[in-house]
Amino acid sequence: MLETKMQELELGSSTDSTEEQYIDEETYDKVAEARYKLYQAYVDRHEGDNFEQEGYYWGGSNQPEEEDKFFIGPFCTQEQTQREVDEQIQRGIFVDEDDLTEEQVVAFMKIFTSDFYMYIDKKAREGSGIGAVKSHSTVSSSSETYPVFSLNIDVLVDQCNEVKYQYDCNKSVLGECMEDDYITEITYTANAKGKNKKKNRRKTQHKSKTGPNIVKHRERIEKSLPKLICQLEQNMTKSLGSAKMLFHIAGMMSSASTHDPVIASCILSHDDGKILDSIIRLCKLAAKNAKEAMNDDTRLTIVGHMWWKSYGELTNLMGTATCGVGDPDSIRKSITNSEMLEEVLTLFKERLMPYFLPIIEPSKKEAWFCEEPMVWETIRGILWVLPRSFGAKFIKRHWDIIETACDRNIENMLKQCKIQHSRVLASERFMAEEALVKISYFISTLCMEGFEKQGMQTMVPGPLALGFLKRGAVPLLVKLSRCKYDVVSQNSVFGLANLTRLKDCRDLLFQMPNDEGIAFVKDMMTSKNCYCASNNMLLILHLSWDEEWLELLRAMEPKVENCCTKLAAFAMKNVLEYVDELKEASQVREGRIKQLTIEIARAKTDEEKTRLMDELKEVCDERVIQWDEYESEVPPSSVNLLTISRAILVLSSAIFRNRPMYERLRKTDYLELITTSLRSPFKDNARTALSCLNNAIAYNHSFGTATTPSQFSDPEYVVESLMVYIHEKMSLDENLVRHFLQTALDLLHSPSWLEIFHRVGAKNPMVAGFAMMHGRIDIEDSSRRQSKFEEDVIGNCNSGVPEKCTVNTGKLAKCQGCGKIESKRGEWKKCSRCRETVYCSRACQTSDWKIHKKICGK
Incomplete structure (x- = not known):
């Protein structure tokens, strides 16, 4: 019967299976306004929670927000650096300068003049900005083909930053030879809205990659890239200027290798890997210079910091080059070409690991502590694009190194010994924290990757997850989760939450002595670091699959449901703050556009008018997120929106699938929490909210109560949201829509809801058509539905959970x-x-x- 109803409803839908319906701008704004009003109402209900007074915050960060601070080494602001410079000068101590000679700058500029570093924007080359250099021209300050400026280190830095910006903005291949035939620019429509709206950003369409232009592009890259690397090796000194130049060139190359597979493959395999070998030698040189500068009190702290930043960018370049040869169309950008995969595996084992191992392996410790963090980050990035089976082998072979590295860095982080150079001690402790951050992120990322999708939503364990389990990842992650450093803790809880999909992992937490398992869950759930608490909700969801955990979770204080609704309110509060910031920024931008338009009309000279028009174009072309696009534009890992989704998931879990617990749940405002997310563009939130609503109606059927409109502050919004979801997703997710269609039918045949359907139908023809079509069709027998629900859901705490996640693996x-x-x-x-x-x-x-x-x- 349900299949017939779905077919009948589908007849009224014009939605194609591969397209979503277009929503006009006015409707889009109204839907967003209605959703954010519900958010605000929900936050107002939790006004008494006093988030600020209780000290709630969204995790920590190992990197400072201010641009003038250094993330490699202890934080050092420009003000601190200038004060140190003044003190050094007064003491008559040597101060480094940007000491590149004009000849060195010219040598590098000749490399930059190749087509490899040309802008894609023709207008920029015709002007006086960087990029106007013609290929293979003589470079000098008086050259007719080069803009007039003094040749110094800042010119190189500006050039690198501009090229990096072009790669990151265009996200495609750059170069003069690629402009006309290889890439076709697509114009964009600003401020377009709706489900199929075009984004206000530049997009590129790639033509054939086998034609003569790509061959020409490869030839020029293979000619210019070795020259650039050779110039770097030949012109390095120990000065701040060399460190600064190396840092910016390496950063530029990282962006280039990310978006241009020709550059990435050239770095890895050109001339039997000679470029890669040169990069490794530059890494060693940067580390050596950093060590010397940090241990020398006669030199500025910034010199050592800049060399460590250079080392970090060079190490990162090896990782981005590996990712750059992957398939851009795959989610993980995996390397799908068998020949390239074989080549990368060989490079990793024969060239990279012999360099990495002495840095991370204690028995072969030859490197300084500051090298370790970036090595772990680079290995993580490389394993991300390689097959999971290779990651499992890596874990099997090097797990002892991972465990020892964690213990060593925890010890270094707590070290309070006296040392001659206090800044070295500060750097050592900071880098121990940084290394723990990278290792915990390395483990948690691979824990997540250890589970493979089976169907649309189901996740089942693979060899990588089983490898972590066998080698003792659970006790290690519990130890790291209790680390006082926020980022390490939140990374580790996330990794542990993913591993708890395994029955063995849940058993290990349950059998911890003195009820330490439930104490750990409680500590994480009540953590002021809401990032940890959010990840912990995912862990609780998985623990609820086991009967032995249910009683512990139901008896936990503070109550699970109160923690979830409180965290969801805090997340919504943050969403509203972001939306308010976007609204304010939008008003400022619109005001600036109006002001520039007026100034252009009043301009007295052509030069002034041209300048103002360029500024207006820059403001109009700037990529901005509109306030009503926030939830559809943020990445899937957005902690605010994920927290709302996870809270709803826990509230719909087996914890509340009995009469006493459901009655306890009804005393909260969880139905209002569901309502806020029914129309969220963030797919996980809408899906979980509709599932939880479906559960609520089913609970009431089974427990002899009713779901009435009076339980919702806006029942019309509930009906319209439910119908919009069914109508839009009918041909995209039939299995899920099947449940929601039954929910809509249940509501429609309830006398208290029938009036709501008619009221909404008067304004929405789609809802009116649904009510007319199905209003007189009998739904499933209530008693049959009740017994079926009790059998499939209430009586089974792991209903819908994959079988592989409900039984022990046998590996332990x-x-x-x-x-x-x-x-x-x-x-x-x-x-x-x-x-x-x-x-x-x-x-x-x-x-x-x-x-x-x-x-x-x-």
Whole structure:
């Protein structure tokens, strides 16, 4: 019957399976305004929670927000640097200068004049800005083909920054030879709105990559790139100027290799990997110069910091080049070409790992502590694009190094020893924190990647997740989660939350002594770091799949439902603050456009008019997020929106699938929380809200209560949101729509809701048509629906959970005496006679001997 209803409803839909309906700008704004009013109302209900007074905040960051601070080494502002310079001058101590000679600058400029570094914007080359240089021309300050300026380090820095900006904005290949035939520019429509709106950004359309232009492009890259790397190796000194130049060139090359596969492949494999070898040598040189500068009190702190920044960018370049040869159309940008994959694997094993291992392996420790963080980050980026099976092998081979690195950096972070150079101690402690951040991110990212999609939503464990489990990742992540450093803690909780999809992981947390497992969950849930609490909600959702965890979670104080609704309110508060900032920025931008338009009309000279028109074009072309686009423009990892989704998921979990818990849930404002997200452009929020609404109606059927319009502050919004979702997603997600269609039918056949349908139908023909079509069709028998729900959902805490996530993997042995499982493979001893049965202690073996001796050795 339900299939028939879906087919009938689909007849009235003109939505194509690959397109979404267009919503005009006025409707789009009204929907957004209505949604944010609901957000504000929900936040106002939680006004008594006093988030600021209680000290709630969204995690920490290992990088400062201000641009004038250095993220490699202790934070050092421009003001601090200038004060240090003044003190050094007064003491008569040597101060580094940007000491590149004019000949060195000219040598580098000759490399920059190749087509590889040309702008795609013709107008820029015709003007006087950087990029006006013609290919292979003589470079000098008086050259007719070059803009007039003094040749110094700032020119190189500006050139690098501009090229990097062009790559990052265009997200495509640059170069004069690619302009006319290889890339076709597409104009954009500013301020377009609606579901199929064009984004206010420049897009590019790629033509054939096998024609003569790509061959020509490759030839020029293979000619100019080795020259650039060679110039870097030949002209490096220990000065601040060299460090600054190396940092900006490496950053430019990272952006280039990200968006141009020709450059990426050239870095990795040109001339049997000679460019890659040169980059490794430059890394070693940068690290050496940084160490010397940091240990020399006669030199400025900024010199050591800049060399470490250069080292970080060079190391990052090796990772971005590897990612750059991946498939841009895949989600993970995986390397799908078999020949390229084989080549990258060989490079990683034979060239990169021999360089990385001495840095991260204690037994071969030859490097300074500051090198370790970026190495872990680079390895993570490379493993991200390689097959998961390779990641599993890497974990198997190097897990001891990972564990030891965590312990070593925790110890260094807490170290309080006296040392001759206080700035070295500060750097060492800072870099220990930084290394822990990178290692925890490395582990948590691979934990997430350890699960593979099976169907639309189902995630099942793969070899990578099982590899982490076998080697003791659970106790390690618990230890890191309790770290006082925010970023390490939140990364580790996220990794642990992903691993709890495995039954073994949930069992390990449950069997922790002295109820430490539930204490850990409580500590994370009540953490003032809402990033940790948000990740912990995902962990709680997975724990609710097991009966033994349900009672612990239901008895937890403060109550789970109160924590979830409170965190969701805090997340909505932050969303509203971002939206207000976007509204204010939009008003400022519109005011500036009006002002420039007036000034252009009043301009007295052509030169002034041209300048104002260029400024107006720059303001109009600037990529901005409109306030009503915020939830559709933020990345899928947005912590604010994910927190709302996770809160709703926990509230719809097995924790509340009995009468007492559901009655407890009804005392909260969870229905209002559901209502706020029904029309969210953030897909996870809309999907989870509709699922939770479906559960609420089913609960009421089963427990003999009713879901009435009076339980919602805006029941008309609920009906319209439900119908819009069904209408738009009918041909895109039939399995999910099937549940929501049944929910809509349930509401339609409830006398208290029928009036709401008619009221909304008077304004919305789609809702009126649905009510007319289905208003007289009988729905499933209530008693049958009730028994079916109790059997499938209420009576089964892991209903809908993949079978692989509900049973033990068998990778960890169980104690024959007490039934506990080992935290890592091979941790416990086997019976010395049969070599099969495992025991966690001598006491368990003794207590089980009377039974075991009858079968031992047979």
